[in-house]
Amino acid sequence: MLDSKFIRENLELVRLNIARKNEKVTIDTFEQLDVQRRSIIQEVETLKSKRNTVSSEIAVLKKNKQDATELIDAMKVVSDSIKELDEKLASIEVELENLILYIPNMLHESVPTGKTADDNVEIRRNGECGEKGFRKDHLEIAKELSILDFERGAKVSGSGFGYYVGKGATLERALWNYFLDTHISENGYKEIYTPFIVNEDSMRATGQLPKMAEDMYHCTEDNLYLIPTAEVPITNFYRNETLQGAELPIKLTGFSACFRREAGSYGKDSRGFLRVHQFNKVELVHFSKPEESYNELEQMVVCVEKLLQALQLPYRVILLCSGDTSFNSAKTYDIEVWSPCEQKWLEVSSCSNFEDFQARRASIKYKDTPNAKPSLLHTLNGSGIATSRIMVALLEHYQKEDGSIEVPEVLRPYCRFDRIEKSY
RNA sequence: GGAGAGAUGGCCGAGAGGCUUAAGGCACCGGUUUGCUAAACCGUCGUAGUGGUAUAACUGCUACCGAGGGUUCGAAUCCCUCUCUCUCCGCCA
Structure with a gap:
């Protein structure tokens, strides 16, 4: 607001x-x-x-x-x-x-003017974009290895829901554990585990309501919403509070399942795990002093890049143009991972500075001295990272010619196996 | 699901239609005193909106005692609805 x-x-x-x-x-x-x-x-x-x-x-x-x-x-x-x-x-x-409530946030001066994703600006790139070659796409290989099951997901819940099975489930869990541990031990984040269902005030404070009402699962009986991202409960953690300037920036990271109705988006990127109603994500949220928030944004992007470097996945960092920058955001970087089978870039993270746009609605303030007048702080958030699309990239990049999947080095301590092969 | 108790400033806590512009205390901040700390004393001490100012400092007014309505010339106080917290009972992962 x-x-x-x-x-x-x-x-x-x-x-x-x-x-x-x-x-x-x-x-x-x-x-x-x-x-x-x-x-x-x-x-x-x-x-x-x-x-x-x-x-x-x-x-x-x-x-x-x-x-x-x-x-x-x-x-x-x-x-x-x-x-x-x-x-x-x-x-x-x-x-x-x-x-x-329907007026979008002001863009930062560094955001380029543009209409669509084609006008986004690539900032930097890391790794080589591979060809498809012998690789099977993630659905095919996952079916062969019996690690993902969308048919049963559809039976039990509906289209757009899936099961992770066996080593697939373990690999998924390893991913978010690895992400969380890295943010906590190397990047200075504090871990927070949140409710997955929140009230209307919270949704309004972070800006999901009123604009995104149709994209959320709503429990009408209790007037509660399933979170589309942990951004909502994490940012709302400090709703209606005044923080001490000395404790800023506060950097929180939390894992959650994310629920999205994705109304009207069937048919587009909807195969397998590219677009689902429920997925897992580790979220990064910063509460920052206004004068430091753009520096914080750059640091947040680096934290995400470190994960992709460790997983040895080719990625690029994109600065979104004005037309592609979301309603709430003043400036957004997307981080995209190369999919050799799709032969395109997949968005795995989006890091945004909301400046005081959310803080005003959520009334989150800070003051430097006890008697100072409280002023609005800046909030930032980023995915660090959503696991489902990383899973797609992993299954493609780490696929061997014999149809097995090698577990990336950094995930082996979590998985306690180093290869996924056809077993049953 | 049933019964009861409660919600007042950063915190504790009085207040039960009109000198309450919310007493008093604690904490914080500023000052005086002081060899340091402490203590004592004095003072300041909320949020939002809207005016006065070119802006700020400053200052006027209005609203805010869990939320929303109602009664009244006048509501923290009386009435209604809702939310949340606590205690007990029941039911159940």
Whole structure:
């Protein structure tokens, strides 16, 4: 959520930013509503001030056993007007709120203008992009080795759900354990294990609501939502809190299953684990001072790269153009891993600086000294990493000609085996 | 699922329609005193919105006692609904 004062003073910039992000919201009514709102506030607060003064006069009269009916009658009229104005104000504020919630975050100046993913800018690349060669795609090889089972996933849950079986399940678990351990021991993160189901306030605070309502699983009976990413419970950990400046940056990492309805996206990238309703992800979240947040963003990307280097997977870092940068984000880097079978890059991580956009809605502040005025901090998050697409890349890259899968060096201590072969 | 108790500033805690602009205490911060620490004393000490100012400092006003409604000239206080926490009972992973 943007600051309404900022919108008021920068209407043209906000409009331009909406266009650069390819968003459709119009803010034509903002100015008018904003002016109306403030004039009503002034009017109603003058009346309230009067009511407060006269009410204490009434109290004095009553105490002295004097007649106050004249004042009381006058205040009845005032109270009625206050009630009327308050109602009018409330409905304007609802309108304004609805407008503001659909205005996207301002882009950082370093974000290139562009319409689609084609306009994204490659920042750097590591490793060689292999050819398909003898390789079977991840579904084929996984079926041969009996480590992934989408048929039974569909039977038990529905299309877009899968089982990991045997060494496949172990490999999956090894991945997220390896990621977590690395972030904790080498990158200065604190581990946090979160609820997977959260309330409406939390979804609103991190910006999933109202825009993404259709993409989430909603338990209507309790009005709770299954998290689409651990970003939600991790960022909301500090909702409505003021942190000490000295403890920033706070870097949290947490594992969660992620649930997405992916409404309307069938047919696109939907084969196997490229797009599923439930997947596993280790999330990175930073709470940062504003002046440090862009430095934090760069560091976060490096933390993700280290994992891919250790797994020896070819990857590239992409700076998203304006049109591809999400609603909440001011600047986003995607990290993509090469898939030799698909012959394309797969997004495995997305690292974003939200600046104070989430912090404002979630009311997360910090202050440097005990008596300082609290100010909004910056929040960042990134996937570090989602396992399902890494699994796709692993099955392809580590495939041997005999149809077995070699376990990457760094995962062997977790797996306690170094090869997956056809066994049953 | 049933019964009961509770929710007041950073924390503790009073307040039960009108000198409450929320008492008092603790903590924090600033100051005085002091050989250091401590103590004592004095003062400051919330959030948000909206005005006055070109901005800031500063300052006026309004709102906020779990949330939302209602009664009233006036609500932390009375009424209704909801949420959460705690205790007990039942049921069940």
